[in-house]
Amino acid sequence: MLAQIFQISLLNLRNLPQRLGSSSVIVVGIGGVVAVLVAILAMAAGFSATLNRSGAPDRAIVLRGGSSSAELSSTIDNQSRQFVGTLDGVRLSSGELYTVADIPKRATLLPSNVVIRGVEQSAFEIRPEVRIIEGRNFSPGRNELIAGRAASEQFVGIDLGESVELRQSEWEIVGIFEADGSAYESELWTDLAIAQSAFRRFNTISSMRLQLEQPGVTDPLQEAFDNNPSIDLAVTSEEEFFRSQSQFLTTLITGFGYGVALIMAVGAMFAALNTMYAAVSTRTVEIATLRALGFGATPVVVSVLAEAVALALIGGLLGAAVAWFGFNGYTVSTLNQGSFSQVAFDFAVSPDILVTGIVWALSLGLAGGLFPALQAARMPITRALRGD
Structure with a gap:
């Protein structure tokens, strides 16, 4: 079975240049999702890192x-x-x-x-x-x-x-x-x-x-404040102080980023579905011939998924590259709700964020290729050979 999967998948990937126009829809759509997601997460990471660097133990x-x-x-x-x-x-x-x-x-x-x-x-x-x-x-x-x-x-x-x-x-x-x-x-x-x-x-x-x-030892100081009725003070470590200041805006930006990416992902997934359905439709006779030659349904499903995932991976890498070269280190400023003032910070595109973007791309590729793959596997061989 592995040999069949490899052969059909290789055949599909070799034919990609012939479907360059339709395939580019998946690449560009998923690339846009990844670029936006990575950029917004990099904004949140950069803001958080700037405030966290302000504290010392x-x-x-x-x-x-x-x-x-x-x-x-x-x-x-x-x-x-x-x-x-x-x-x-x-x-x-x-x-x-x-x-x-x-x-x-x-x-x-x-x-x-x-x-x-x-x-x-x-x-x-x-x-x-x-x-x-x-x-x-x-x-x-x-x-x-x-x-x-x-x-x-x-x-x-x-x-x-x-x-x-x-x-x-x-x-x-x-x-x-x-x-x-x-x-x-x-x-x-x-x-x-x-x-x-x-x-x-x-x-x-x-x-x-x-x-x-x-x-990090602040408890004795707070006890001294609490034991003096004429003193109304609170002490906290500087690291915790800045961590609490960054938490609200970091959570807000991150939530906004995932929300925007999710909306874009829906559009990209439908584009992938349409593209993969069209790809399966144009290869109806080819798929039926392979089934008639003894290739099983599972290799057909995996081969269609492999094509969708390959296109999604290309789109994910493209989007990650755009975010890295376009935003990493880019300086902006925003209002820090904790200090009521502008704080300048750099976008920070970290490896973890890039991995998150690629995982999203692969997930969209799998989701967009699953139903067309199942349709290809369930296609009646005799009808498909007649081109019905």
Whole structure:
């Protein structure tokens, strides 16, 4: 039987060039499905990876209790800030003011939220991945900003040496920094004291970044907060903080991607059905002759499925290639619901996503070839030989 399957399948594949027009319908249709699916999944993966790169196991973030994991809605007073700094298990701490400003995007010239983060000098020790790559660091007490690389590329007026208006004052961009492709690269940083003054947040901060003596150990800190009735704070690891921020949008994009791909897949599957039915119809006499020569029904079914799967595989590989060369590494920005600001990220077409796309292609090929294959196997030999 295996020999028969091989012979008929080889015959079918050799005849594909003669049906190039109809076969291309399957290839293009399934290729489109795979390209769209891979591109959208790569978007979700890139966004998630950017936020996940922002966290480190030896860092934690402290927010006001009940602030729903959002720095923008958190306020910490001086008393709470000083208390955190005295706790065991904390190697370094940085009080930070988190706010947003409207700055036009280069692509649309429409205003979008950009994070303005006021930090202490210890913020750079806590985040060693933050490196100035152009210009210099801001000077304390002056209206100076350093811009993340992604923010500089995405927004108008955020180039080195330019000035941007914030709170009716001019702020000079004195440096550009990188942070290993993390979400921090979409932010503007300045001195904490000058940010508090400019944004009228005197004696308060939004959050605290902690460098822990023992990575991931935050329970003793939370117990200390809970045991002090005058303190209303919550601590979480930085990795978990960014993971929770990415979860909603990643799930939304992934669900949208599968939904669009499913709708397109239905169309591609019907195209495959029509093409394979037509292929079987034009080869009625050929299939009946093979059956009359002793070839069984199973080899006929498998050969038709093999043809459909082969065309689907070509389409899947074509769609995967389009997604890889067209989208991998492509930089976009979107609103992060967790931070209420724009986050720039790169599409990430990973091997796992490519495999998912190919599996979809093969599944569509099998679904589109199954019923035509069964029709070919059940075809009455005598009627088929007469061409009825």
